[in-house]
Amino acid sequence: MVDACGVAHTALCFQVTTLEQETMEVLSLVLSMKNTFTPINRIPPEALSLIPDHWGHQAEKDIIGLTHICHGWREIFTSHSLLWTHLDCKNTEKTRVYIERSKIQPLEISLTQSKSISYSDNALLMAAPYTNRLSSLTIRILSNTLSRLPDHFPFPAPLLNLKELKIVLDANSPSHAPAILNAIFPDHLSPLRMLSLSNVVTDLPWRNLSNLTMLEFRHVRRYTVDPLFMGKLLDFFESAPLLRKITLHDSIPNSSTVSPGRVISLLNLENLAVGNLPAHSTFLDHLSIPRCALLNLRFSFSEGNPTTPLCFTNFGNFDITTINLLVDKHPWTRMRLNGPSGVLRMCSIQKNWSTPSLLQSLSKFDLSKARRLSVAAHHFSSSGYRIQVTFIFHTLLLMNNLRTLTLIEGHDLPFIQALNPEENESHTVPCPKLEELVVYIWSQHCLCPGKLIEIARNRAMRFSKLSSITIIDLGKDYDKSHKETILELRKYVSRVEFRLDVSPPDWDAVFGDRGDDEHDDEL
Numbered sequence: 233m234v235d236a237c238g239v240a241h242t243a244l245c246f247q248v249t250t251l252e253q254e255t256m257e258v259l260s261l262v263l264s265m266k267n268t269f270t271p272i273n274r275i276p277p278e279a280l281s282l283i284p285d286h287w288g289h290q291a292e293k294d295i296i297g298l299t300h301i302c303h304g305w306r307e308i309f310t311s312h313s314l315l316w317t318h319l320d321c322k323n324t325e326k327t328r329v330y331i332e333r334s335k336i337q338p339l340e341i342s343l344t345q346s347k348s349i350s351y352s353d354n355a356l357l358m359a360a361p362y363t364n365r366l367s368s369l370t371i372r373i374l375s376n377t378l379s380r381l382p383d384h385f386p387f388p389a390p391l392l393n394l395k396e397l398k399i400v401l402d403a404n405s406p407s408h409a410p411a412i413l414n415a416i417f418p419d420h421l422s423p424l425r426m427l428s429l430s431n432v433v434t435d436l437p438w439r440n441l442s443n444l445t446m447l448e449f450r451h452v453r454r455y456t457v458d459p460l461f462m463g464k465l466l467d468f469f470e471s472a473p474l475l476r477k478i479t480l481h482d483s484i485p486n487s488s489t490v491s492p493g494r495v496i497s498l499l500n501l502e503n504l505a506v507g508n509l510p511a512h513s514t515f516l517d518h519l520s521i522p523r524c525a526l527l528n529l530r531f532s533f534s535e536g537n538p539t540t541p542l543c544f545t546n547f548g549n550f551d552i553t554t555i556n557l558l559v560d561k562h563p564w565t566r567m568r569l570n571g572p573s574g575v576l577r578m579c580s581i582q583k584n585w586s587t588p589s590l591l592q593s594l595s596k597f598d599l600s601k602a603r604r605l606s607v608a609a610h611h612f613s614s615s616g617y618r619i620q621v622t623f624i625f626h627t628l629l630l631m632n633n634l635r636t637l638t639l640i641e642g643h644d645l646p647f648i649q650a651l652n653p654e655e656n657e658s659h660t661v662p663c664p665k666l667e668e669l670v671v672y673i674w675s676q677h678c679l680c681p682g683k684l685i686e687i688a689r690n691r692a693m694r695f696s697k698l699s700s701i702t703i704i705d706l707g708k709d710y711d712k713s714h715k716e717t718i719l720e721l722r723k724y725v726s727r728v729e730f731r732l733d734v735s736p737p738d739w740d741a742v743f744g745d746r747g748d749d750e751h752d753d754e755l
Contacts, residue, residue, distance in 0.1 A: 260303075280308055313337045320344065321355040328358060338367035338393065343381075345373035368396040395443075398428040403451065436464040441472035445500075449483035462488035466518055469496045476500050481507035484515050494518055501525045523550075523573040530579045550576060552602050555594070555631075559609040565590060569597065591627045599630040607647055608640040624650040628662035636668040645680065652687040653694055661691060667699040674705075681717040688724040700727045 295315055299306045309315060316333035318340045331339075339362060343351045351373075371381070378401065421427075421438050428448040462485050469475065475498060484506070497520040498504075504521065505528040521527065554570035567590065569576040578593070624646050628634070639647055648671070653661045671684075688698055701721055721728045 280305075282312075318342065319355075319359055321351040321359060322349075324352060324355045324358060327352075327355040331359065331362060334365075336365070338395075339365045340368035340370075340396075341366060342368075342370040343373060345377060364393060366394050368398075369394055370396075370398040370400075372400045374402050394423055396426040397424060398426075398448075399432055400428075400430040401432055403431045436461070436468045438468065439471050441468070443474060444472040445474050446477045447472070447475060448479040448481075450479075450481040452483040459485070459487050459489055461485045462515065462518075463490045465515075466490060466494065466496050469498065469519075474500050477503040479505045479507075481505075488515070490518060492517070495520050498522065498525075504528065506530060526575045526577075528577040550574065550597065552597055552599060554604045555599070555602050555606070557590070557594075557605075557607045557609075559590075559607075567594060571601070591623045595627050595630060599627075600632050602631045603633055603635045604638075605631065605634055605636070606638040606640070620646045621650050621655060625656050625662055629660065631663050632665065634663040634666050636670070637663070637666060638670040638672075640672045645683070648687065649683060652683070652690055653696075654686070654690050659694075661694050661696045664696045666691075666696070668702075669698055669700070670702045670704070672704045681720075685717065685720050685724075688721055692724040698725045700729075701725050702729045702731070704731045 298309050310333055313335040314337055316330045317337045319327055319330055320342050321327055341359060422440050422442050424444050426446040427444060429452055430450040432452060495518055499522060501522055503526045507530050551571040551573045552569045556568040558566040566579040628650055649655055651662060653659045691698060718728050718730050
């Protein structure tokens with residue numbers, strides 16, 4: 233009887249357990265069905281799985297969190313192999329899961345090492361057998377580790393498909409790059425599409441860069457005193473005919489043994505950023521730069537500097553229609569030249585107009601097609617004022633087709649005075665086709681009304697009448713003299729407008745400079 237009760241109790245417990253399991257399964261199914269009716273789950277799975285693609289690797293924790301939302305989302309995101317291709321090799325189990333979920337997709341390995349964090353040797357060894365899938369390798373480690381890194385990989389790897397390589401070392405202890413490069417590429421560098429080196433000592437021994445499109449060197453020259461380095465750099469460019477974007481920050485030597493007649497054609501160049509102070513003019517003269525390339529150069533405008541570029545022969549086809557001069561805005565003086573054939577940016581450490589070297593550099597270009605000129609200067613020097621007006625006048629003489637002149641910050645009196653034909657001995661009218669003058673001022677003391685009236689009268693008398701003058705007072709300093717100035721100006725100018733209490737201008741809107749300025753503050 234007891235045995236029968238025990239059997240019955242066991243059977244009953246089994247049935248209860250079974251019912252409990254079935255109930256949980258039904259409840260799970262109900263909850264899953266309920267989830268399918270939520271608005272977010274109306275997005276097709278194939279579209280939902282693509283959303284994280286736009287987050288980048290910065291949102292890695294969010295991607296992992298998505299797999300814990302519900303069963304449906306977990307299936308969608310774990311099966312989307314492109315989300316699991318970035319390996320930081322900090323954790324062995326995480327590396328294993330990522331390799332498994334990435335399936336056959338190309339892998340990106342990023343190794344970081346600092347005093348507080350470091351990659352795991354075991355995790356890196358786990359990724360080593362998959363180097364045939366490696367498409368990107370970023371190394372941010374201490375210099376003393378670089379030479380040991382090849383020991384973790386089964387190099388040379390005949391099936392290696394590495395397209396991007398970035399090595400960033402400690403600035404205080406640079407190290408040679410050939411050890412890792414020769415290990416990764418024993419024969420050639422043809423797979424590489426992007427190469428970036430920072431604080432790396434290298435003698436550029438590489439050849440066959442037939443697929444390289446992006447090059448970035450930062451603080452490479454500092455540790456390379458070889459006088460032949462310029463020639464090796466040109467050899468490097470010559471072996472990479474597809475280069476589109478080049479960034480050289482403190483990576484050009486101050487001396488060169490290259491023959492002046494050697495010129496490398498960069499037929500596919502789209503963007504060139506040179507961050508040397510000063511940039512060696514010889515380097516620029518060795519490059520044939522195509523039309524429509526965006527150039528971002530930094531060099532010293534200081535007079536007497538032997539390395540200041542003396543000629544821009546390779547910019548001879550550069551058509552300039554817009555000129556923007558920015559003085560003492562942020563740390564740098566900037567000059568931007570726009571035209572249908574491209575954009576040229578230059579910057580230097582010059583805080584004011586005390587020396588005419590900025591204008592001397594500008595005058596090296598063909599300015600005859602320039603139609604717009606914008607100038608922003610925080611201050612001009614009272615010393616050598618007449619010299620400033622003279623150099624500005626001679627620069628303006630080169631702008632025969634200038635139509636619009638915009639002066640910002642209200643401290644640009646030398647530019648206004650240079651427009652007056654009475655201010656030069658020949659009484660020549662600079663910018664004879666000038667139609668519109670726009671001046672931003674902070675107060676009436678920033679602009680002398682008498683000078684403005686004088687240039688308007690003198691230009692009108694010489695048949696170079698201005699069509700429009702706009703004065704924008706940002707200082708809310710209105711008085712009766714403004715009205716009197718306007719009435720007097722209207723005798724010589726077709727349209728005169730005075731605006732009071734206007735918000736400061738959008739700098740980018742005024743200068744039309746919404747381009748890629750990511751290097752300007754760095755350079």
